[in-house]
Amino acid sequence: MICQFRSKAGKTVIIHIYEDHVEVTGDFFTTEEDLEKIERSLKEGKKPENVYILGVDLDEFYEKFLECVKK
């Protein structure tokens, strides 16, 4: 399943949900390590925490992820 959204800060995020993992791509700013943490948290259905991502608020991110899962 693929979902796209524009963050309030104007960044484009694409969430790919696969059976065994979640992949997040987009024009935001973070580190490889933090993106991995975000993908791991989402895979476990949890809100990502203690990560640096510029351009997407984590609450907003999680909300959009849940909307995507519901679809």
Add this chain to the structure above:
Amino acid sequence: MALDETMLILHSQNIIPDTVRIWGFKPTTLSIGRFLSVKDWVDEEELKRFNFPLIRRFTGGGPTLHDENGEITWTVVLHGEDLLSVYKMVSEALIKAISHFGLKASFSPINDITIDGKKVVGMAGAIKKKSILVHGTFMYATNLDFMKVIKSPKVKEEVRGEAKSRVATISSLLGYRVKKEEAIQALIEGFSSVFKLEEGSLTELEIELANSLKFKYTNEKWTYLR
């Protein structure tokens, strides 16, 4: 790109000082942000038609067209932890450079500099330890037809339109073609107004490390990572 990554690595180890570098791509190249997927952001048919190389940056952000005849690339590496505040600081230099041409630009967070809503400078950055590297484009005369190689995901295009309609160049705004030398001079003046600059050259270590990182930026496994 390998040299920019080298600068961030060496700066994060306190081996090189804060640095401003003005450079350019040859041939014209499309770069994409580290976290973008090629299939969502690149029109590979157009890219093939124009015969432009594609490289994945180590910095985040969107796709960027580097026209060898109309764009100057610049890089700043310094100590810091907050990327947004560095974008803001660097934008002061670029706004000053643009004012050289009698144009009034403004910083459009997160990472753009715009004139009347059109992007003339795009910035991208990465953090390593306590070092931040920000690099970007200075579009003095970019051929905007080349923007066809950039594909925008539906949610972006619905809000912002296609890539070509979102950008402008210094030349297109002035109505005449700005010379590369004048654009470089304006950039030097702009960066000098914000940073205390002194001329320098690459160290042997920078050259050696950059050479050993070159493989990454010519390797499809990295380019097509996502």
